[in-house]
Amino acid sequence: MNGTRALALHLGVLALLLALHFLAPSYHHTNIARIMVLAIYAMGYNIAFGYTGLLSLGHALLFGAGLYGAGLLVYHADAHATLALIAGVLAGGALAFAVGLLALRTAGVAFMIVTLMFAQAGYLTILYFGSYTRGDEGIVIPRAARMLGSLDLSDDGTRYLVALTLFAIALLCNLALVRSPFGRVMVAMRENEERSRMLGYNPFTVKLAALTVSGLYSGLSGAAYGLMFGYVGAGLASVQYSILPMLYVLLGGAGTVLGPFLGALLMFYLIDYASSVTDAHQFVTGAALVLLVLFAPKGILGTIRARAGARGAEWLP
């Protein structure tokens, strides 16, 4: 019983997104495609932060790994986009594993700073190899190279469906992960590391695995972003892009599978709406964040889940 409710809800959301493909006006159609891609990134962040308690400030490094892993292959080696997408995912996972090996020796604030430093080094590396990356200006992936098999990623309709497919895979894997025994160990690690250690789990291994999965997600999102929207640039690997998924997750609800998507969606429309009504739109964004933590500190879905009591967790794992 427990599982079916959550599964029904998540499948319902996916069905709704599929319906929007036919119903949404074209402006929102393109936006939702982009939001789904970025939501994969936020989901990855959530696996590390929301479930395992690893507050990283350096995820832009992993997003950037996917972005450049895919982008440089296509741009310089004329690689097939499918291959590039896979390479981007692996680059994100591999880099997360490597960073994890070192950074997970620390915890708390030190972990934040170490990840931040690694990401900053990554960002500067992109600039340093400007002759390949064109640094901050970045590179445009030619349209002809953006073909996933016979699927033309520069076409709005195809892009939406590919984004939805990747998003659906990521979402369902996320759901399966958090309901698996390993998912429970991740949460146990977040709640009480000492106790889980006594239960026989190695915190380092668990966290490293979670971080690597998080890296795979981030890499997928970065690679998909580059191939779908045709742009690969250092700005997308800068520190703002480490903060972004954190905001999405905290807004939507940390430790909920749907939270990252909801957060990305609301954040986008908040900025979009604010900038249409006022020049001072950063003020609106800032005030919204402050009000959010004051009145819904667990994020939207987190708050709903807490209010709903025992039944909440059945719907929103």
Add this chain to the structure above:
Amino acid sequence: MEFGPFLLLALMEGLVTAAVLALTASGLSLVFGIMRVVNVAHGAFFMLGAVLAWFTAQWVPGPPAVAFAVALIVCPLIVGAIAALADTAILKRLNYEPEATIVATIGLLYILEQAALSLFGPDARPVPAPFNIRLQLPWFGYSGYKLAVVAAAIIVLLGVWLILKHTRAGLVMRATQIDRDTARAFGINVDRVYAGVFAMGAGLAAIAAVLIVPIQQAHYLMGGDPLLLSFIVVIIGGLGSLRGTLVAALLIGLSDGVISTFFAPTLAKIIATLVVALVLVFRPQGLFGTRTT
């Protein structure tokens, strides 16, 4: 340029960086140490100090030195008051939960940056230095004001140290740092202490900004770098250890000055960044912190 003078210049530059960094970071360190709060808006308070210094320079008549002296007193007070307000109105209600405070201070950062953009504008604006003395060394020229910044930073830091070690306020702060509940049991108004500490931290950032603004101009996005560097310094120095913060500021400031003078700058930055990360990896408690877990 010959090696000797080259090194001298690098060291002087490093010293200026270190001095300003030490001031900014000690503010962050206080907040960190006593309140256990990660204040992402710390850089925004720094920026606010610089922007207010520009307004002061516009409004106060007479020679630049007078306006500068006024700014040095008024700006930290205003910034401190804003910080105290933010603490009471927002952070206190969040019960200083780490994640909530991060989001709240990011929100605060947006609000303060937007306020600066709307009221001060997007341009970088210069503030005249209180005096213009150029030291012409045999090999290169150097700004006398920059050396004065170093001296001023040392005086302010000495003041902070005296307050913490030798006044009742300092005693109360330290007591709160060690055990907030016991402090409360002894009749200490913890809420007021926190508001005061948050204000003092922001005020220190503002002082640093007022000192640096004749060298670097006020700009509404100028808070990013000081925030990052202060974070690094505080962590490397060891959480809550003011002495560690100072030593780390000196270390980072000087090495930044020297390394980027002698190596390909961007590569040097990459290496320096990785070194900081690795120091923390192998000594997570920082250079002067004690391991708590």
Add this chain to the structure above:
Amino acid sequence: MSNKLITPNPSRRAVLGGIAAGGALLTTGLGARFAQAQSSAPIKLGFQLHRTGIGASYGRWYERTATAALKVLNDAGGINGRPVEILFEDDGTDPKRGAEVVEKFATQHKCDIGFGTLFSHVVMGSAPRAGELKLPYFVVSEGHHVASGALNRWTLQPGITDVKSQVLSMAPWVLQNLGKKVTMVFPDYAFGHDHRDYFTQAVQANGGEVIAQVAIPPTETTFTRYFPKIPRETEVLYHVMVGPAVLTFVKELGEFYGTGARPEIFGFIDSLEAVNIASPGLEFLEGTHFWEGHPRYLQEGASEAELAYRAAVGVDDTGASVSDPADVATYAHMFSVWETLFAVKAGMEAAGYQGPDDRQKFVEAMEAIAAFDEGAEHPQGPKVFNGKTHQAFGLQSISKVEGGKLKRVHQTTMEDGFYPDEVDYTTMSF
């Protein structure tokens, strides 16, 4: 209206000329002014504005320039007899938001075109989306990315010369008049690398030598420590910095050289855009040289078009806002917004543009344009437009700081800035 637009469609020009000639029309009502229109619905132009973020100094002035140009355009009868309106959308100087703004123009506001983007990374992030949405996209970034072939058939730059041409056209004068041994100081990212590559190439071609290249990390806010890397034997110091720290850079350079011997200094005005040259600490700039896209200080014998443009955008003879002398314009670059708007007008009129269905015809008409004459619509000077590379070429100014003002000492010729085509967009599909 002495200026004439070179368009392949004389009949339409004649119609418009007729409208414009009747100066009295300016004072008549809207209905009469736009009487020639087949559809009186306004033409909607989306302006991608750097209102926040690192480009905000420029954005403010670009918005003012666009608004002023729009008024002149509408007062003269709009485009094809239709009124024109501009929708300003903030892109936060961010490539992701930039792409979203382009989508907003194309699909939500149903704009006819998008234009006005300055920062290269925003152009690069947005151009692919503009191409996919078939939205004509006019940039003013000076970037070589348009003419290099990196973008697409829908992206054009008719309002300002690209950096490669700017640099090539000035190198001969710099080497002949300032010195042969050059040291370059530039930011260590794409914009700086363009300067490094093209100027070094031009220096070698003109018998000079670049003896050192000092790349400064983009995160830097203080610069003194990099100056010792400038070799003693340097004859010309070439600097080009952008961003909020530029004033620090120039001041520290002054402190470093001070009263001692210094090389000739040649800089891109980018290092001082929106900054008052009379700022404290900048006295040492006296006698140094700058590239200017468009001279900030009113030059002797300025054309009537220049005077009218300056008045329209609200800039005084020193390059500051008429309402606030401390508010210095981004004068060397912002003409590009004005001229782009009138280039769009020329193209739309040549194409007989009616609405979004004519976008392809419009781009083809743009590609057929060969030049823009100097005049009220192109106050910076004449432009040659290369329809194959989608890039405009214009005249560059080299100015010297004399008595705290920038005085033009040299203007390049059109031919100085030409280089072989690197792409032919007209062969690409839409």
